Amino acid sequence: xxxxxxxxxxxxxxxxxxxxxxxxxxxxxxxxxxxxxxxxxxxxxxxxxxxxxxxxxxxxxxxxxxxxxxxxxxxxxxxxxxxxxxxxxxxxxxxxxxxxxxxxxxxxxxxxxxxxxxxxxxxxxxxxxxxxxxxxxxxxxxxxxxxxxxxxxxxxxxxxxxxxxxxxxxxxxxxxxxxxxxxxxxxxxxxxxxxxxxxxxxxxxxxxxxxxxxxxxxxxxxxxxxxxxxxxxxxxxxxxxxxxxxxxxxxxxxxxxxxxxxxxxxxxxxxxxxxxxxxxxxxxxxxxxxxxxxxxxxxxxxxxxxxxxxxxxxxxxxxxxxxxxxxxxxxxxxxxxxxxxxxxxxxxxxxxxxxxxxxxxxxxxxxxxxx
Numbered sequence: 001x002x003x004x005x006x007x008x009x010x011x012x013x014x015x016x017x018x019x020x021x022x023x024x025x026x027x028x029x030x031x032x033x034x035x036x037x038x039x040x041x042x043x044x045x046x047x048x049x050x051x052x053x054x055x056x057x058x059x060x061x062x063x064x065x066x067x068x069x070x071x072x073x074x075x076x077x078x079x080x081x082x083x084x085x086x087x088x089x090x091x092x093x094x095x096x097x098x099x100x101x102x103x104x105x106x107x108x109x110x111x112x113x114x115x116x117x118x119x120x121x122x123x124x125x126x127x128x129x130x131x132x133x134x135x136x137x138x139x140x141x142x143x144x145x146x147x148x149x150x151x152x153x154x155x156x157x158x159x160x161x162x163x164x165x166x167x168x169x170x171x172x173x174x175x176x177x178x179x180x181x182x183x184x185x186x187x188x189x190x191x192x193x194x195x196x197x198x199x200x201x202x203x204x205x206x207x208x209x210x211x212x213x214x215x216x217x218x219x220x221x222x223x224x225x226x227x228x229x230x231x232x233x234x235x236x237x238x239x240x241x242x243x244x245x246x247x248x249x250x251x252x253x254x255x256x257x258x259x260x261x262x263x264x265x266x267x268x269x270x271x272x273x274x275x276x277x278x279x280x281x282x283x284x285x286x287x288x289x290x291x292x293x294x295x296x297x298x299x300x301x302x303x304x305x306x307x308x309x310x311x312x313x314x315x316x317x318x319x320x321x322x323x324x325x326x327x328x329x330x331x332x333x334x335x336x337x338x339x340x341x342x343x344x345x346x347x348x349x350x351x352x353x354x355x356x357x358x359x360x361x362x363x364x365x366x367x368x369x370x371x
Contacts, residue, residue, distance in 0.1 A: 067137060070136055070137045071127065071137060071150075071152070074133060074136045074137060075095050075096075075097070075127075075129055075133050075136075075137070076095070076096040076097075077093035077094065077095060077096065077127070078093070078094055078095075078096055078100075078105065079091075079092050079093040079094050079105030080092075080093070080105070082105050082106055082109035083109075084106075084109045084110055084112075084113040085110060085113070086113045088113050088121060088122065089122065090109045090112050090113060090121060090122070090124070090126065091124070091125040091126065092105040092106075092108045092109045092112070092125075092126045092128070093105065093125070093126070093127045093128070094108065094127075094128045094129075094155060095127075095128065095129035095130060095133055095155060097129065097130045097133060098128065098129070098130060098155045098156065103128060103155045103156075108126060108128055108155075108168075111165065111168070112124075112126060112168075112172070115169065115172055115235055116234070116235065116238065116264065116267045116268060117172070117176065117267065118176070118179070118267065118268065118270065119179075120175060120176060120178070120179035123149050123175075123179070124149055124150070124151060124172070124175050125149060125150050125151070126151045126153070126168070127150070127151065127152045127153070128153055128154070128155035128164065128168075129152065129153075129154065129155055130154065130155065130156060131143070131154050131156065131158065134152055134153065134154045137152050138152055143158070143162065143167050144167040144168070144170075144171055145171075146171045146174045146175060148178065149175070149178075151168065151171045151172065151175065153167045153168045153171060154167060166232060166236075169231065169232040169235045169236065170228045170229060170231070170232045171228070172231070173227060173228035173229070173230070173231030173232060174188070174224070174228050176192070176231065176266070176267055177191060177192060177224065177227055177228070180192035180193070180266055180270050180271070181193065181270070181271060181272065182196055182271070182301065183301055183302050183371075184301065184302045184344060185212065185301075186212075186213075187227075188224055189212035189213040189222075189223070189224045190212045190223050190224065191223045191224060191226065191227035191230075191266075192227065192263075192266035192270060192271065193266065193270075193271040193299055193300070193301060193371065194262040194263070194265045194266045194271060194299065195227060195230060195255075195259060195262045195263040195266050196223065196227075196300065197262065197298070197299045197300045197301075198255075198258050198259040198261075198262035198263075199223070199226070199230075199253060199255065199259050199262075200347060201223045201300070202300045202344070202345075202346040202347060203346060203347040204221075204223070204252075205223075206346060209221060209252065210222075210223050210253075211223075212224060219248075220248065220249055220250045221249075221250050221252075221253070222249075223253070225248070225249060226249045226250075226253035227263070229246065229248065229249050229253075230253075230255045230259065230260070230263050231263060231267070232244070233246075233255065233260070234260055234263050234264060234267075237260075271299070271371075274299075274301065274302070274369050274370050274371045275369070275370050276367065276368070276369045276370075277367070277368050277370075278365065278366070278367050278368075279293050279353075279365070279366045279367075279368070280363065280364070280365045280366075281355075281363070281364055282361075282362065282363045282364070283357045283361035283362060283363075283364060284361050285361055287361075289356060289357045290354065290355070290356050290357070291354070291355040291356075291364070292324070292352050292353075292354055293352060293353040293354075293355070293366060293368070294350065294351075294352055295350065295351040295352065295353060295368060295370060296349070296350055296370075297345045297348055297349055297350060297351055297370050297371065298349060299345070299370075299371040300344070300345050300346055300347065300371060301344065301345055301371030302342070302344060302345075302369075302371060303319075303341075303342070303343050303344065303345050303351075303368075303369065303370055303371065304340065304341065304342050304368070304369040305317065305319060305331065305340065305341040305353055305366065305367070305368050305369075306334065306338060306339075306340050306341075306366070306367045306368075307331060307338060307339045307340070307355065307364060307365070307366045307367075308337060308338050308364065308365040308366075308367075309337050309338065309339065309362075309364055310337070310360060310361075310362025310363055310364070311337060311362075312360050313337075313357075313359070313360040313361070313362050313364075314357075314358035314359035314360060315339070315355055315356060315357055315358060315364065316330070316331075316354075316355070316356040316358060317330070317331035317339045317341065317353065317354070317355050317356075317366075318330050318331065318353070318354045318356075319331075319341050319343060319351060319352075319353060319354075320351065320352040320353070320354050321348065321351065321352075322348065322349075322350045322351060322352070324352055324354075328343065328351070329341050329343050341353075345370070345371055353366060353368065
């Protein structure tokens, strides 16, 4: 991030974690590299060398963290719980160092309730301060920071043109992720379930193209940060801003329309639990010896298959790919008369359960839990 006078590319960086701070920090070299990558087009994946260079230049300052003591000791705040025009109450604090004519708790409360959000809004405490105060609280190169339910953001536009609204949108994206589910992963690191699936986060992780929770050299390929940037873009588009850039995250994470729509679902209609389906069939001595059960898996995440078998029956239960040839996992005994498969859907949008009779026909019941 350029923090010295003179023209320069716009960009900012924000970091967040449940138990540790993720700082908003970008070096000048990182901003220059990010703009160079952006020039190639948001939909074009950067070369591996370019991505590594960008990731190396975006790194956390050693020892930086949101110092809760500095929230009160370093800054005098005005504000508290504010009743917004929607009837929602938001806790907002504004530094006394910011002009009362342009920075008010009421104004920021209205901004926050105007963001796409859910009930998690009532849990956030939002702090807005001068750049020097933010860096005293968050770190020497910080524009803002987030740590469980507390957002700290600059309340004034920086000399390079980065607005406080940009930073607040990004930070609130992290706050949303904290209150979304994406088992077996943490949404704060992987992003919420609908967007993470649309953005193919799991396949990217498998290929070594995404690094959940990495706040160091692979920051630009951290899907938790990519999610926060997607939320920022989504909100900017809702406000009619179509010139938003993508300066701090690898171009391969830039959202298409499907990813933006998935992100909006995560905000307004978040995933809460998977689907459970039951299937039954009775095998006979003269009937088919193989039963194929088709599965639709529109979302990535945890999958469980449980087969209840007849007493003394011998059956092979297998999870198979959409081509009916690729074996993904064979069921293991989970009891005297049951077998189970527990695995993860990772990019497969359809699968099959194959039940094969080996000995002693009879009724078989299969229960499938999909994301």
